[in-house]
Amino acid sequence: MSETAISLTTPISEATARKLRAGDRVLLSGVIWTGRDAAHKRLVAALDAGEPLPVPLRDQVIYFVGPCPAPPGRVIGSAGPTTSGRMDAYSPRLLWEAGLRGMIGKGERGPEVTAAMRECGGIYFAATGGAGALIARSIVKAEVVAYEDLGPEAIYRLEVKELPLVVAIDAQGGNLYERK
Amino acid sequence: MEIRIDRRTPLERMRVIPFQQVVDAVTNCCFEAAFRLPPDVLRAIREAAERESTAVGREFLRQYLENARIAETENMAICQDTGFAVYFVEMGENLRIDGGSIYEAISAGTARGYQEGFLRKSIVSDPLFARRNTTDNTPPIVHLTLVPGDRLTVILAPKGGGSENMSALRMLKPSQGRAGVVEFVTETVVKAGGNPCPPTIVGVGIGGTFEKAAFLAKKALLRPLGEPHPDAEYAALEREILERINASGVGPQGLGGDVTSLAVHIEHYPCHIASLPVAVNLNCHAARHAGFEL
Numbered sequence: 334m335s336e337t338a339i340s341l342t343t344p345i346s347e348a349t350a351r352k353l354r355a356g357d358r359v360l361l362s363g364v365i366w367t368g369r370d371a372a373h374k375r376l377v378a379a380l381d382a383g384e385p386l387p388v389p390l391r392d393q394v395i396y397f398v399g400p401c402p403a404p405p406g407r408v409i410g411s412a413g414p415t416t417s418g419r420m421d422a423y424s425p426r427l428l429w430e431a432g433l434r435g436m437i438g439k440g441e442r443g444p445e446v447t448a449a450m451r452e453c454g455g456i457y458f459a460a461t462g463g464a465g466a467l468i469a470r471s472i473v474k475a476e477v478v479a480y481e482d483l484g485p486e487a488i489y490r491l492e493v494k495e496l497p498l499v500v501a502i503d504a505q506g507g508n509l510y511e512r513k
Numbered sequence: 514m515e516i517r518i519d520r521r522t523p524l525e526r527m528r529v530i531p532f533q534q535v536v537d538a539v540t541n542c543c544f545e546a547a548f549r550l551p552p553d554v555l556r557a558i559r560e561a562a563e564r565e566s567t568a569v570g571r572e573f574l575r576q577y578l579e580n581a582r583i584a585e586t587e588n589m590a591i592c593q594d595t596g597f598a599v600y601f602v603e604m605g606e607n608l609r610i611d612g613g614s615i616y617e618a619i620s621a622g623t624a625r626g627y628q629e630g631f632l633r634k635s636i637v638s639d640p641l642f643a644r645r646n647t648t649d650n651t652p653p654i655v656h657l658t659l660v661p662g663d664r665l666t667v668i669l670a671p672k673g674g675g676s677e678n679m680s681a682l683r684m685l686k687p688s689q690g691r692a693g694v695v696e697f698v699t700e701t702v703v704k705a706g707g708n709p710c711p712p713t714i715v716g717v718g719i720g721g722t723f724e725k726a727a728f729l730a731k732k733a734l735l736r737p738l739g740e741p742h743p744d745a746e747y748a749a750l751e752r753e754i755l756e757r758i759n760a761s762g763v764g765p766q767g768l769g770g771d772v773t774s775l776a777v778h779i780e781h782y783p784c785h786i787a788s789l790p791v792a793v794n795l796n797c798h799a800a801r802h803a804g805f806e807l
Binding site: 356371398399400401402403404407410411412413415416418439440441459461462463464465466467469470483484485486499501509510 | 797
């Protein structure tokens, strides 16, 4: 893990994404979008139907999270990452067809996802699983923008300030989950 | 000498507690479990941070401790996955709840606790088709045991999906024995990688039937960390499996390191001459539980 963190702001260009390496520490700022399985299923269904996506994903970052409701006076409740593997069935489509640049979650990704990341210049960040109260401090604004009926699985637009992440899998195939 | 005969009918001997008292206690229990990491878990994470040799691993462990401090001081959920509300309940035979059943009281307390605590509602109505959120985190799972006496003891162990999904059960052949158990448990934990939010606590149920082994694996997670199995052979087995797991290098968050699991806890039960069921239930590092006695 590198000593100093790289500051990044969304949207992220392909050129920037391709420069990141597995093990880089990143402080991410800007707008990101939340999405779990149920939202991903609908996004891919929209692609299948040739319908526009409810949120623009080109050069954007999706955070795999279903946050707790915001307590009074707070922007959001606890908001740590969920297991990314459940999104493996959908992520390649978003990388290929919607121009998605980055994903934030926890745990390994399948070979189809890492292959699509290499082709499209995608990047996969790990956030600290089980540290949702700490992570919530980096979220300065949150609003539901799509699929509200899904409750915690709705798509939120989040504004984050210096969200601490680690590049877990890069666009060159570098992968922290592959143990030597 | 005076001989006293209890002339009350069995019904009159029953201790009665009001329904609302149980609901209130369950509600508080939901807050307690979601916001405060038990001291044994905090201690185990602190000790793990001293053992961990990788910088990335130590950083994650430091974040867990900071997260626990923020959660406790700000009444924020430790993890956004506030889980399936799983209750282990011991109810005295001479206890009656006035105004409803124990199941209804726990369900009502869960709904209120998750609503008023701003905890995430993570339960969908139908597992396969509708998958519609029930919006109050009910129904809970209630494991009820009838015990002598007139007390009510409740332990809530909210269970997150990430670690629950990495559970496994295998019906081993008795000939596979101890070595078979070591191999199956280790393989299950290592294969889970970073998904269950390591360092995990590994609950292992050995014996009984298919469903009994699964129940024991979950129950094993409740034993305080740092407390070995009372039987020397099982205690040695716990240590050996833990060493094997931690030699794998999975590490905190699965990104490499020495501490993949904090403990292995085994519960066992007699079993059929033909069987050796083994169940593995994982708990993430945010090993939450809370309880009360009435």
